[in-house]
Amino acid sequence: MTTGGRPRVVLVDDHRLFRAGVRSELGDRVEVLGEAGDVAEAVEVITASGPDVVILDVHLPSGGGQAVVEEVKRTDPSVRFLALSVSDAPEDVIAVIRAGARGYVTKNIAGDELVEAVQRVAGGDAVFSPRLAGFVLDAFAALPDEAPPVDPELDQLSAREREVLRLIARGYTYKEVARELSISAKTVESHVSAVLRKLQLSTRHQLSRWAAERRLI
Template sequence: MFRRGVRAELEAAGAGVVRVLAEAADVDEAVRAVAEHAPDVVLLDVHLPGGGGAAVMSRSPGTSARFLALSVSDAADDVIGTIRGGARGYVTKTITGAELVAAIRRVAEGDAVFSPRLAGFVLDAFAGSIVPAAVDEDLDRLTEREREVMRLIARGYAYKEVAKELFISIKTVETHMSSVLRKLQLSSRHELARWASDRRLL
């Protein structure tokens, strides 16, 4: 559903933005699409199934494409890891259609694009004041979708708000939340919020 909305927004922007518009549901499809279409800009889901956006970049050596990350996550580790992987920008899914089109145009022209908050993470990281997190065995137990649900719940989102943000049902949110609490051996969303805060995942 989200990809359809993005496609409609880009197509409405006209031929000055879109020559070939291909979609990919996972890393393997994305790598093939980059190789086949040689795009100027790849709009990249940070948590794309099959290894995430970083895997697409690492498996596309030699491409002239510029990568712009688009994610529900604005966690420092995600932003920093994606930029270290080669992305030229990082925007969140709260961005408007017009802002997204403008961001794609800027990246195509060679600019780097971040919201002010995310730009601060990048500057701090490369100045040495943020050290990317070491491997977290607890976090690694969670699937990419469970991590998205976990971050939103830990920030205080209601199940209904999480469902709307991620384009999934409330029942699916509840299922993911139960799995997150079980895997992390936590008993409530309040404990989850403290757990996520201690790991700077918010």
């Protein structure tokens, strides 16, 4: 940490106004080294600045928070990540924690609580919003004598790609998925193409069958 014990922080969120709000809430209690709005920019800023803590949204353009954590951890395992997201979906939480994040809090957190969470993560603690802690513990305690089951194919998908996969597999059209997730139909199409490529599938029917076999629908 910097002199005076202020954690050095990078903010990663694709909404510039939200980043400005977080920066305002943090005030001078942390030192903000930089900001980023997508995966590639985040990796570049984090690698260049070497923060103590990265405050990270789990849904980003061109990938997700999970991809940022995995990419940075490959070259600098010392960087700690605190996910700050509107989503409290178990699959989002588990994916980013499995990737290496030290905490996960939701965006309704108060400013003082966020500062405390950042300080605790910088000090090495794991921090979760109370409602999230239970199913995180349940997920990782499900098999006490073994690691949690891993699906290599599913793990290569970002959190957003998994959301799109589930909706497409349920029969939603691109427009319906776009409306449900508040993204453009073109972005949905891009995500579906990425999912098909990663899973080595060629049709929506195969995608639906793949999801059904894993009880994802």
